[in-house]
Amino acid sequence: MMWYCRFRYQPGVRAEDVRHRVLEQHDKGLTHPEKIRGWYNLAGGGAGFMLLETENPQELTEMLEPYMDVVNWDVHAVYELPYEQMIDHFRRQR
Known part of the structure; x- marks a missing residue:
């Protein structure tokens, strides 16, 4: 799962x-x-986001818990939409 x-x-x-x-x-x-697919800071500092890939939510929680006293997490499950495949799919849906 990607997060x-x-x-x-x-x-x-x-x-x-x-x-x-x-x-x-x-x-x-x-x-x-x-498991880190990307790590980005926002301009100005103090915030950013990471893309993490884990087998399950429990594994993700184990990775994030050690940081909860220094950062606040807002976590969402995500999935990739390959652009060209999506364009083809949308064309077939017309």
């Missing part, structure tokens, strides 16, 4: 706090970089 995981720093949290947590989890081998 759109929007994040925003919790009130009072500094970028340094988030960087420290990410490194801490990485050094413990808990970040699962093979």
Whole structure:
């Protein structure tokens, strides 16, 4: 399953706090970089989103929980729409 995981720093949290947590989890081998399909920050800082791929929602929760005191998560299941295939599909629907 693919997940759109929007994040925003919790009130009072500094970028340094988030960087420290990410490194801490990485050094413990808990970040699962093979499951990260994209990681984006919004201009201005303090927010962004990740695209994560997991087998199930429980696995996703295990990945996000260690960050809940430094970032607020807004999570949605997503799926890809290959553009050319969708155009063909739409043409057949007319």
